[in-house]
Amino acid sequence: MSIKPGAMLGLLGGGQLGRMFTMAAQSMGYRVTVLDPADGGPASSVADRHLHADYLDSDALRELGSTCAGVTTEFENVPAESLRTLAEPCVVSPAASSVAVAQNRILEKNFLAANGFGVAPYAVIQNSSNIHNPDGVIQQKRPELFPGLFPGILKISRFGYDGKGQARVSNPAELDTAFIGMNREPCVLEKLLPLESEVSVIVSRGFDGEVATFPVSENQHRDGILDTSIIPARASPAIIQNARDIAVRVAEKLDYRGVLCVEFFVLADGRLLVNEIAPRPHNSGHYSIDACVTSQFEQQVRILCGMPLGSTAMHGAAVMVNLLGDLWQGGEPKWEQVLRHPCVKLHLYGKLEARHGRKMGHYTVLAESTEAALQLALEIKQSLE
Numbered sequence: 001m002s003i004k005p006g007a008m009l010g011l012l013g014g015g016q017l018g019r020m021f022t023m024a025a026q027s028m029g030y031r032v033t034v035l036d037p038a039d040g041g042p043a044s045s046v047a048d049r050h051l052h053a054d055y056l057d058s059d060a061l062r063e064l065g066s067t068c069a070g071v072t073t074e075f076e077n078v079p080a081e082s083l084r085t086l087a088e089p090c091v092v093s094p095a096a097s098s099v100a101v102a103q104n105r106i107l108e109k110n111f112l113a114a115n116g117f118g119v120a121p122y123a124v125i126q127n128s129s130n131i132h133n134p135d136g137v138i139q140q141k142r143p144e145l146f147p148g149l150f151p152g153i154l155k156i157s158r159f160g161y162d163g164k165g166q167a168r169v170s171n172p173a174e175l176d177t178a179f180i181g182m183n184r185e186p187c188v189l190e191k192l193l194p195l196e197s198e199v200s201v202i203v204s205r206g207f208d209g210e211v212a213t214f215p216v217s218e219n220q221h222r223d224g225i226l227d228t229s230i231i232p233a234r235a236s237p238a239i240i241q242n243a244r245d246i247a248v249r250v251a252e253k254l255d256y257r258g259v260l261c262v263e264f265f266v267l268a269d270g271r272l273l274v275n276e277i278a279p280r281p282h283n284s285g286h287y288s289i290d291a292c293v294t295s296q297f298e299q300q301v302r303i304l305c306g307m308p309l310g311s312t313a314m315h316g317a318a319v320m321v322n323l324l325g326d327l328w329q330g331g332e333p334k335w336e337q338v339l340r341h342p343c344v345k346l347h348l349y350g351k352l353e354a355r356h357g358r359k360m361g362h363y364t365v366l367a368e369s370t371e372a373a374l375q376l377a378l379e380i381k382q383s384l385e
């Protein structure tokens with residue numbers, strides 16, 4: 001059963017991913033109610049309706065369930081139980097069970113490893129005794145790939161993002177200190193790998209099992225935050241095909257219905273390891289708004305509403321650059337430096353306060369080749385700094 005344009009859709013979360021979902025839904029004639037505990041967020045400021053309440057607020061969930069035909073999320077840390085509650089009165093995509101895995105690094109890594117997907121060697125750190133008694137308690141996966149886990153990265157299992165909730169550690173003493181710094185919350189210790197590059201795939205999978213991947217994005221990070229995405233990724237056809245195939249298999253194994261991002265590490269020998277998955281559109285897929293027939297957000301709407309998937313074909317090459325709050329230090333950035341280029345698209349998220357490391361917007365350069373797009377993207381970046 002499909003949800004027809006004109007219907008009200010519900011969205012959990014109020015950030016920029018929600019804003020872009022809302023805009024895509026509205027442009028297809030849907031209306032959107034945003035549930036966001038914050039005021040004046042990027043999504044609620046464009047939504048038809050804002051429910052100003054906690055994600056666990058039973059009145060708000062009842063209201064959302066009774067007024068919306070379908071509900072989706074833009075925020076991976078939304079309580080899975082809220083999605084489960086909403087699945088009674090309405091269509092929900094993605095399902096609580098998928099989000100529960102993707103939002104917890106321990107469940108995520110264990111799911112990936114158990115299903116044969118390559119991941120960085122890791123150990124689950126549940127409590128201090130794991131650190132002092134590693135042989136007995138740490139679950140070390142695939143140690144044969146790399147000797148030991150040091151130097152490594154300790155990653156908190158819940159609520160980490162943009163490199164937050166992570167610490168580099170080179171020995172057990174540093175691990176101990178870092179674990180205390182994470183308030184002894186459950187963590188994953190992962191081996192620090194020499195990366196050739198990083199790529200990601202946005203995969204869309206409908207309720208009927210129809211699946212489509214977006215072109216593979218090559219991602220460059222700065223201080224743990226995505227800085228630049230280059231599409232199509234500059235990798236061999238074999239790596240590109242492999243990334244798309246693995247992303248589809250991850251979605252199928254999760255029985256995922258919706259838009260999912262699979263982030264990969266590319267090793268020097270061409271091997272792909274799954275870094276993490278996000279149960280929603282992703283920053284590395286923002287290029288699709290301007291460069292693809294169908295954006296990742298329109299695809300999210302289509303899946304939620306039981307419509308056929310749109311084409312993920314790309315018009316050319318694209319480079320997306322994030323605009324972080326740091327750029328605002330000297331006042332409003334000189335947008336004319338972006339807008340004077342006719343094939344560059346500016347997106348700002350309407351955030352009122354520009355903080356260090358905060359994603360405020362992005363721009364996408366469209367060109368015939370990745371080289372040309374990258375060159376212009378870098379010129380613009382320099383002119384803004």
Ligand code: ADP
Nearest residue numbers: 120153160161162163164190191192193221224
């Ligand atoms: P987040 O949720 O913050 O995106 P990630 O696990 O994706 O967390 O880590 C952010 C970035 O840190 C990655 O994109 C990568 O650049 C780097 N990184 C993370 N884990 C490793 C690792 N095991 N080896 C090398 N680099 C890593």
Ligand code: MG
Nearest residue numbers: 162263275276
């Ligand atoms: Mg990441």
